[in-house]
Amino acid sequence: xxxxxxxxxxxxxxxxxxxxxxxxxxxxxxxxxxxxxxxxxxxxxxxxxxxxxxxxxxxxxxxxxxxxxxxxxxxxxxxxxxxxxxxxxxxxxxxxxxxxxxxxxxxxxxxxxxxxxxxxxxxxxxxxxxxxxxxxxxxxxxxxxxxxxxxxxxxxxxxxxxxxxxxxxxxxxxxxxxxxxxxxxxxxxxxxxxxxxxxxxxxxxxxxxxxxxxxxxxxxxxxxxxxxxxxxxxxxxxxxxxxxxxxxxxxxxxxxxxxxxxxxxxxxxxxxxxxxxxxxxxxxxxxxxxxxxxxxxxxxxxxxxxxxxxxxxxxxxxxxxxxxxxxxxxxxxxxxxxxxxxxxxxxxxxxxxxxxxx
Amino acid sequence: xxxxxxxxxxxxxxxxxxxxxxxxxxxxxxxxxxxxxxxxxxxxxxxxxxxxxxxxxxxxxxxxxxxxxxxxxxxxxxxxxxxxxxxxxxxxxxxxxxxxxxxxxxxxxxxxxxxxxxxxxxxxxxxxxxxxxxxxxxxxxxxxxxxxxxxxxxxxxxxxxxxxxxxxxxxxxxxxxxxxxxxxxxxxxxxxxxxxxxxxxxxxxxxxxxxxxxxxxxxxxxxxxxxxxxxxxxxxxxxxxxxxxxxxxxxxxxxxxxxxxxxxxxxxxxxx
Amino acid sequence: xxxxxxxxxxxxxxxxxxxxxxxxxxxxxxxxxxxxxxxxxxxxxxxxxxxxxxxxxxxxxxxxxxxxxxxxxxxxxxxxxxxxxxxxxxxxxxxxxxxxxxxxxxxxxxxxxxxxxxxxxxxxxxxxxxxxxxxxxxxxxxxxxxxxxxxxxxxxxxxxxxxxxxxxxxxxxxxxxxxxxxxxxxxxxxxxxxxxxxxxxxxxxxxxxxxxxxxxxxxxxxxxxxxxxxxxxxxxxxxxxxxxxxxxxxxxxxxxxxxxxxxxxxxxxxxxxxxxxxxxxxxxxxxxxxxxxxxx
Numbered sequence: 001x002x003x004x005x006x007x008x009x010x011x012x013x014x015x016x017x018x019x020x021x022x023x024x025x026x027x028x029x030x031x032x033x034x035x036x037x038x039x040x041x042x043x044x045x046x047x048x049x050x051x052x053x054x055x056x057x058x059x060x061x062x063x064x065x066x067x068x069x070x071x072x073x074x075x076x077x078x079x080x081x082x083x084x085x086x087x088x089x090x091x092x093x094x095x096x097x098x099x100x101x102x103x104x105x106x107x108x109x110x111x112x113x114x115x116x117x118x119x120x121x122x123x124x125x126x127x128x129x130x131x132x133x134x135x136x137x138x139x140x141x142x143x144x145x146x147x148x149x150x151x152x153x154x155x156x157x158x159x160x161x162x163x164x165x166x167x168x169x170x171x172x173x174x175x176x177x178x179x180x181x182x183x184x185x186x187x188x189x190x191x192x193x194x195x196x197x198x199x200x201x202x203x204x205x206x207x208x209x210x211x212x213x214x215x216x217x218x219x220x221x222x223x224x225x226x227x228x229x230x231x232x233x234x235x236x237x238x239x240x241x242x243x244x245x246x247x248x249x250x251x252x253x254x255x256x257x258x259x260x261x262x263x264x265x266x267x268x269x270x271x272x273x274x275x276x277x278x279x280x281x282x283x284x285x286x287x288x289x290x291x292x293x294x295x296x297x298x299x300x301x302x303x304x305x306x307x308x309x310x311x312x313x314x315x316x317x318x319x320x321x322x323x324x325x326x327x328x329x330x331x332x333x334x335x336x337x338x339x340x341x342x343x344x345x346x347x348x349x350x351x352x353x354x355x356x357x358x
Numbered sequence: 359x360x361x362x363x364x365x366x367x368x369x370x371x372x373x374x375x376x377x378x379x380x381x382x383x384x385x386x387x388x389x390x391x392x393x394x395x396x397x398x399x400x401x402x403x404x405x406x407x408x409x410x411x412x413x414x415x416x417x418x419x420x421x422x423x424x425x426x427x428x429x430x431x432x433x434x435x436x437x438x439x440x441x442x443x444x445x446x447x448x449x450x451x452x453x454x455x456x457x458x459x460x461x462x463x464x465x466x467x468x469x470x471x472x473x474x475x476x477x478x479x480x481x482x483x484x485x486x487x488x489x490x491x492x493x494x495x496x497x498x499x500x501x502x503x504x505x506x507x508x509x510x511x512x513x514x515x516x517x518x519x520x521x522x523x524x525x526x527x528x529x530x531x532x533x534x535x536x537x538x539x540x541x542x543x544x545x546x547x548x549x550x551x552x553x554x555x556x557x558x559x560x561x562x563x564x565x566x567x568x569x570x571x572x573x574x575x576x577x578x579x580x581x582x583x584x585x586x587x588x589x590x591x592x593x594x595x596x597x598x599x600x601x602x603x604x605x606x607x608x609x610x611x612x613x614x615x616x617x618x619x620x621x622x623x624x625x626x627x628x629x630x
Numbered sequence: 631x632x633x634x635x636x637x638x639x640x641x642x643x644x645x646x647x648x649x650x651x652x653x654x655x656x657x658x659x660x661x662x663x664x665x666x667x668x669x670x671x672x673x674x675x676x677x678x679x680x681x682x683x684x685x686x687x688x689x690x691x692x693x694x695x696x697x698x699x700x701x702x703x704x705x706x707x708x709x710x711x712x713x714x715x716x717x718x719x720x721x722x723x724x725x726x727x728x729x730x731x732x733x734x735x736x737x738x739x740x741x742x743x744x745x746x747x748x749x750x751x752x753x754x755x756x757x758x759x760x761x762x763x764x765x766x767x768x769x770x771x772x773x774x775x776x777x778x779x780x781x782x783x784x785x786x787x788x789x790x791x792x793x794x795x796x797x798x799x800x801x802x803x804x805x806x807x808x809x810x811x812x813x814x815x816x817x818x819x820x821x822x823x824x825x826x827x828x829x830x831x832x833x834x835x836x837x838x839x840x841x842x843x844x845x846x847x848x849x850x851x852x853x854x855x856x857x858x859x860x861x862x863x864x865x866x867x868x869x870x871x872x873x874x875x876x877x878x879x880x881x882x883x884x885x886x887x888x889x890x891x892x893x894x895x896x897x898x899x900x901x902x903x904x905x906x907x908x909x910x911x912x913x914x915x916x917x918x919x920x921x922x923x924x925x926x
Contacts, residue, residue, distance in 0.1 A: 013637055055537055059646050062639035073638050074645055077536040078545075084537040090530040094552050104538035151538070161537075371831040383729040386722050390802060391744040393759035394751050396769065400762060407767065450660040457656025469657050476668055480860030480904060482877040483897040486884055487671030490678075510667040513660050571752040573863050574877075591754050595761065595867050604762070607755040614751045618743075 006034040006191045007068040007158040009054065014063035016049060016215075023049050024060065025215040031193060036185050037220075038194045038202040041212035042238070047195045050212070051161055054193060056080050067159060082159040083152030083190075087167060089144045091136045097123075097147055098132030104155040122150040125184065142173045149181075153188060160192045166201065178204050199239045203227065211235045233351060236276050243322045244274040247350070254350075257318040261294050262345040273350040281347040282324040284312065284333070285340040292345040298322065300333040314339055394611060401604035419605035428590065429602070435580065436570055436587040438501060443508040443569035448562040450509070451516025456546070458517075459524045470517075477514045481574045484511070489578035499582040507579055508569035515568060516561035523557030524550075556624040563621045567614065672901070679895035691895035701896070704879040711790075711865070711875060712858035715797045716805075719854050722798070723805035724847065730806075731813035742810075749803035757867045760796045761787060764868070788870025796864040801857060805850035812846025813839075852911045856904055876900050 009031040016024040024046045031037045039047040052058040054065060056077035065073045072080055092100050098119050105115045123129045126146035131139075139147065145165055152160060166174045166181075182205045185192055196202055202209045203223045210220040211234070219226060219235045230236035233244070247256045249270050254261045256275065267273060282296075289295045298314035301321070309325045310332045316322060324341060326332065333339055373380075401419055403412030423429050454473055458466045476484065488507050489498065497503035527550065535545035551558070576586040587606070594600050682688035695701045730738050730745075748756060763769045764787035771783040786792050816839065824834040862877035869878075876896060883893035 015636075055533075057533055057536075059642055059649075062636040062642060064637045074641060076541070077533075078539050078541050080537075081539075082537065084534065086530050086534060088528070088530060090528060090534040092531060092535075092549055103535070103540075107539040107544070155539070375831075379725060379729055383726045386726045386802075387741060387744045389722075390748050390799070393756055393763060393799060394748045396763060397755060397759050446663075450663060454657040454660040457653050461650050461653035461656075463650055463654055466654070469654070469661065472669075473657070473660055473664055476664060478856075478904065478908060479668065479672060480877065480897070480900050482860055482862050482880050483672060483675065483901055484668060486880060486893055486897065487675045488667060489884075490890065491671040491674060506663070506667050510664055513664060517660070567750060571754070573754055588752070588754055591758075592863070592867075595754070595758055599761065599765075603758055607752075607758055610752050610755050611747075615747065618746060618750050 005158060006189055008033040009159065009191060009193070010064075010066045011050075011054075012064040014050065014053060014060050014065070016046075016053070016058065016060045022215050024053075027063075027215070027217060029210060029217060029220070031191055032207075034189050034191055036182070036192045036194065036205060036207045038196060038206040038209045039212055040196060040199060040202040040209050040238070042197060044214075045212045046215040047197075047212050048163055051163055051193060051195050054159075055082060055084055055161055081155075081157055082161055083155070083157035084160075085145075085148050085152050085162045085165045087164045089148040089165075091144055091148055091151075093136050095136075096132070097128075097134045097136070097139075100136070100147060101132075101151045101154050103151065108155060118154055119150075122154040125153070125187075126150045127180075141169055142177065145169065145177065149184070153184075153190070156190075158190055160190045162192065162194045164196050167196070167198070174201070175204075181205060203239070211238060213238075229349065230276070230351070233274065236351065241279055241323070243277045243279075243320060244351075245277065245316065245318065245320045245322075246353070247273050247275045249273050249350070256296070257316075259296075259317070261348065262292055263348045263350070264346050267350050269352065272353045274353055276349045276351060277322055277343065278347070279323045279325055281343060282322065283342045284324055284326055284330075285342040289340070289342050293342045294345060294348070296341040296343060298339045298341050300335055300337045300339055302335065303332040305332070312339075314341065316341075397604050397607040397611065401601070401608040403601065403604075406601065419602045422602045423605050423609075426602075429587075429606070431583070432585050432587040432590045435501070435504075435584050439504045439508055439580075439586060440566045440570040442501075442505040443512055444562050444566040446505060446509040447512035447516050447565040447568075448558065451513045451561060451565070452520050452558055454513070455517045455520035455524060456550075459521065460529075473517055474514045476511050481511075485575045485578045488575060492579055497579075499580060499584050501584050504576065504580050504584060504586070505569075507575050508572055509565075511572065511575065512565035512568040515564050519557050519561040519564065520554065523554040527554055559624045560621045563617050567617065570613075675894040676898055678890050679898045681891060683891070691891045692899075694892065695895060695899065700874075701879070704874050704876050704896075707873065708859060708875040711793065711797065711873070712855050714794060715801055715858050716851050716855045718794070718798045719801050719805045720847070720851055723802050723850065724809060724843075727806045727809040727813055728843075730810055731816075745803050745806050748799070749807075753800065753863055756800060757796055757864050760792065760799065760868060764792050764795065787868055789872055790869070792868040792870075793865045793873045796868040797858060797861065800864060801854045804853050804857060805847075808850040808853070809843065809846045812849075813843050816842045848911070848914070852907070856907060859904055859907075860900060 009029070011027060011029040011031075014024050014027040014029075015022075027046075027050065029050075039050060041047045049058055053060055053063075056072070056075060060073070063073065064071060067080070067082075092103070095103070098116075101119045101122055102115050105118060110118070119132060120129065123131055126149055128143060128146050128150070131143070131147070136144065136147075145168075148165070162181075166177050169177060178201055185205075194202075194205065203226075206223055208220055208222055209226050211218045211226065213234050219231050221229075226235060227239055230239060236242055236244075245256060247254050247261065249267055249272070251270060254263050254267075254273075261275075285293075285295070296316055298316050300312055300314050302313040303326075304311045304313075305328070307328070309328055310330075312324045312326055312333055314322055314324060322341070324339075399412060402415045402417070404414035404416040404418055405412065454469075458470055484507075488503075492498045492503050497506075531549050531553075532542075532545045535549045536542065540548060571588065572586070573588045573592055576589050577592060580586045580589050591603055591606060594603055679691055680687055680689065682690050726745075730741055733741065761768075765771065766783040766785070768787070770786060774780050775783065786795070820838050820842065821834055824838045825831075829837060860877055861875060862881065865873040865875045866878055866881075874882075877900075880893045880896045880900075883889045883896065
């Protein structure tokens with residue numbers, strides 16, 4: 001399948017309420033042809049509901065969903081021709097692996113010989129060639145996940161939906177599968193919508209990430225942009241670790257607790273802002289800071305050995321707690337020690353002050 | 359007897375300390391099962407009078423049973439009614455259970471309640487009520503009438519058994535099947551039904567037994583050509599003690615045990 | 631065509647409604663059957679109970695129930711027998727269920743056969759078996775005399791004793807099954823914690839195990855009691871005509887007296903009593919969970 005055969009998805013004004021609770025709030029979304037888009041959000045954010053609506057299992061109160069040119073909002077699930085992988089795989093236990101994978105082909109009237117061929121192809125794709133005869137209860141979690149995937153793609157759907165398929169796997173296997181899924185996507189090219197609450201997973205696998213909270217999409221961007229330039233506090237706090245300190249912006253410049261700061265760019269508005277500090281951008285300075293490095297004095301409150309690094313908790317001059325990572329080989333700071341933390345001007349990122357996290 | 363000193367529970371009581379409990383339970387189990395089994399040797403006794411153990415063994419009462427047209431007709435009636443009830447109640451009950459399980463409507467609790475009323479309403483009431491209506495519409499002593507009444511009694515049981523099976527079934531599999539191209543109906547028959555079939559079979563057997571063993575409604579509603587086995591047995595019990603009943607009882611116990619064994623074998627799989 | 635602000639809303643609502651109706655309609659045939667064969671006849675009976683012989687509205691059947699002592703006796707006998715049977719079932723069934731719940735699965739399943747076999751075996755067969763066992767020349771009396779336990783045959787049947795024995799035997803599995811199930815569900819960690827906190831085995835049982843098993847026990851007791859209220863076959867056969875419970879009275883009113891009014895009014899009272907008890911119980915305990923209508 002080439003990328004051109006994949007279908008774009010257009011979601012307009014998708015709304016769903018259960019009683020007084022708005023699960024999806026007039027959501028608009030465009031998924032590009034052949035793109036790997038991740039719906040990322042905390043539990044209860046509506047991401048799974050949105051996916052289920054794409055599949056046709058949940059009916060919205062109103063809205064429109066088009067696959068390519070075709071309006072599918074009222075189309076029954078079995079006519080939508082999308083592949084789907086569930087969180088618990090939902091493999092049919094009363095059929096063996098080959099029968100599971102052959103299931104969609106049988107329903108589409110593909111003959112026996114062709115079916116067998118395509119089943120084996122699908123198994124090869126997920127690196128489980130020859131497993132056709134196995135029974136489902138003989139498979140490990142990772143293997144089941146791959147079979148579920150094979151079953152979802154064997155009939156060459158132009159859209160693939162995945163609902164937290166890796167959440168049941170242990171950490172190492174999960175990280176390995178993330179890469180494999182991504183590679184599979186590159187190879188097959190179908191439009192993929194992926195749901196997860198794990199931001200690291202989203203950052204690893206996606207072309208774009210749509211961060212969703214309380215039924216609304218807060219930001220859609222590439223992983224790099226989402227991480228480095230979140231456009232609101234929710235996204236900034238959900239992705240990566242960060243601390244926020246209050247700074248004041250005037251036409252003259254920016255100050256933190258009285259201390260002047262050098263920024264990457266002058267923000268468009270004046271007034272109070274939040275400075276987003278990512279721990280990995282902070283450095284414990286041993287010498288005087290260079291020109292474009294901001295100096296933030298702090299007092300160490302804890303130093304926690306974590307094997308590959310030392311996590312240092314420190315208190316800034318206005319009392320805000322930050323964390324910094326120091327290499328395990330350098331001298332770990334003592335509690336109460338005065339530290340000079342350095343933040344590059346290029347790494348400063350400001351958000352307007354929000355009264356509450358919306 | 360070192361076994362007696364071994365600890366039985368997490369609270370550290372030994373088996374010896376609980377011996378009285380084991381003996382009591384054993385006696386109660388005996389109490390439960392003995393009467394059911396006692397009819398078996400009784401049925402082989404030559405004597406007209408009930409005696410145990412039988413002095414002379416014979417198949418006299420079995421011959422009596424198989425040679426009697428009345429008894430054979432009654433047996434045929436009961437089997438026919440039982441099988442028809444089994445079919446009707448299983449289909450209707452399974453449909454109802456599935457419908458209630460998948461439709462999220464507010465009054466599904468009400469429907470469930472209505473379908474349970476045959477169990478809650480005293481059977482005697484059902485018996486005379488149905489009799490009264492059947493007299494008016496001339497359904498008394500008809501197979502159709504019997505099957506109708508028995509099915510009504512059996513449906514709640516089938517529904518409860520299938521309902522509980524559906525609750526422990528992963529409905530995601532139906533969703534997956536539908537996402538892969540199967541319509542709701544096909545998804546049910548290809549994916550769901552094969553996996554709940556053990557419970558459906560159990561329900562079917564229970565439906566059969568409900569009809570086959572049913573006494574009170576059959577007393578009123580069956581008769582003439584279509585008198586059930588239970589009706590005949592009940593009347594025989596009230597009039598005089600005919601040891602033929604022992605023979606019939608033995609056969610019933612054997613039938614029940616067979617059906618129980620079948621449903622247990624089927625049930626084993628789901629008991630994982 | 632469609633409202634731009636709420637695209638497809640009306641159509642989607644209609645689709646949702648149609649789907650729900652289609653699924654609910656699966657219950658249709660069963661509902662139809664139960665409605666016509668149960669609700670109509672029983673409803674008709676209710677109506678009959680308010681008619682006098684001339685066909686006019688009258689409360690005479692109900693009033694007769696209050697005035698004639700034979701009806702009061704029937705109700706008293708019914709409640710007494712039901713209470714006693716339930717009590718005996720609890721006394722016998724609870725220890726049995728306890729032992730079974732503590733056995734390893736395989737042994738418990740084998741022992742359960744002894745509980746399930748009578749449960750599944752025809753009511754008539756079991757009642758007949760007791761007749762055989764309890765008669766004057768029955769097995770128990772013959773062996774009792776032979777073994778010298780007593781001299782004259784005991785009157786064990788065609789009276790209250792026989793009826794009670796028979797009913798306990800019929801009802802015991804109905805109590806054992808739910809109690810067993812609820813006991814099996816008790817997490818053994820609770821007892822470990824109790825022991826760890828200083829409870830002796832006896833106290834741990836009374837303070838922890840027993841309360842946790844109570845829902846199952848109440849459910850079982852309720853089922854037994856309600857079944858006893860409406861019971862007919864066993865008192866008829868083992869009572870020898872001396873035991874008249876409400877159900878027996880209803881039957882004789884029809885069979886001997888053709889008095890539909892009397893029978894139906896009795897039935898109505900029985901039904902109302904049963905429903906009231908069920909209602910009260912369902913308020914106190916999660917009854918629908920036990921009958922499979924809901925799942926925790």
